[in-house]
Amino acid sequence: MFRVTKPEGAYQIELEDVPVPEIKSSEVLIRTERTLISRGSEIWRRYAREEAIDPAIMGYSLVGSIVQVGSEVDDLSMGERVAAIAPHAEWVAVEVTHSPINPSVVSLPGDVSSEAGTFWPLGTSSVMWMDDLDAAEGDTVVILGQGLVGSGCMQALRARFDGRIVAVDAIPARCELAARLGATDTVDVSKEDPVEAVKAMTDGELADRVVYTVGGRSGGRAFEQAIDMVKRGGLIQVIGLYEDAPLPLDSGKIQGKRILGGFLDIGKRLQASDRSIQLIADQKIKVDEMITHRYDFKRAAEAYDMLYNRLHECMGVVLEWQ
Secondary structure, three states: OEEEEEOOOOOOOEEEEOOOOOOOOOEEEEEEEEEEOOHHHHHHHHHOOOOOEOHHHOOOOEEEEEEEEOOOOOOOOOOOEEEEOOOOEOEEEEEOOOOOOOOOEEEOOOOOOHHHHOOHHHHHHHHHHHHHHOOOOOOEEEEEOOOHHHHHHHHHHHOOOOOEEEEEEOOHHHHHHHHHHOOOEEEEOOOOOHHHHHHHHOOOOOEEEEEEOOOOOOHHHHHHHHHHHEEEEEEEEEOOOOOOOOOOOOOOOOOOOEEEEOOOOHHHHHHHHHHHHHHHHOOOOOHHHHEEEEEEHHHHHHHHHHHHHOHHHOOEEEEEOO
16 A cells, blocks of 8 residues: 655655555554645645654545454444544554544544545634634634634634634635635735734724734744734734744733633543534535645645645645545
C-alpha cells in the first residue's frame, strides 16, 4: 500500500510503498476513500520544515470503510463507512478502545458524503472552540482568517449565534465565500485596514470577541491587529498556530483584555463530535463550498506545492484514494 511521507528536506512529499498494517485487538483497519489536507499543521509544521516527519502525523482527516475489527472493539463493524483521525494512506490501523482521542473513529450517516466526512475533525474542533468563545447576544465577533479553520469556526458560530460576525481575510475570494456562508460583514485586508474597518462598523466601540485563526507569515501582524480591534473587557481567542516567530505581546495594549488559548476539553469532545456531524449533514457547515481541489493521491506532492505556493487559488484540498 502507499502512504504520504515527508522525508528530510523542506518541501519534500513522497509516496512510500509499505505493507498493509496488522491491527491490534483494540484497533480497526480502514480502507481509505478520501483524506483532507490540513494547511495549518501539514504545510507550516511539516511540509515547510527541514526535518523528516513521522508518517503517522501526516494528516488526520480520513474517511473510508472498515475491513477488519479487533476483538476488543464493540461499537464498529465490518463494511461500516467511517471518519477517522488518521494519516494519508491507502490503509490505516486506528486505535479505538484505548485512544486518547475520544472518539477516534465515528460512523457516518448516509447523507454525509465521503468528502464531507473528512471535515469531521475540523468541525468538532470548531464546535468546541466556539462553545468556549461564549459569545452573547449583541456581541460583535471578528474572525481573523478564513481558511479551513476560520471558515469552520465562523459557520459553527453562525449555527448557534445570531449576532454580528465579521470575517477578515487578505484573499478576496475567501471574503466572498465567508459572506455566502454566513458572515454578517467581511473585511478584505488587501483593500482596507481591518482595525479601522471594525472601528467604523461598531461606531468606535470595537469588537467584543476576536478569534485569531491566521498563523503563517502574516500571523504576527494579524495578532497585533487582534489586540487593537478588541475592546476593553473583550476576549481574544488564539487558535492559529505555526507562525514563523513568537506572537508579539504588547503589555500596555493587553491591559484590560483577555486572551484565551485554543484549549480543547477532551471531556466535551464526544458531544461536539455528534454536533459536528449533524452540522455537516444539515449543511450548516457547507463543505461543498469549502472544497476547491481534488487530487488523486499519486499527485499528493502537487497538492502540497499548491497549498504552499498558490494559496490564493485554493482552500479545501482532498486526496482521492479510491
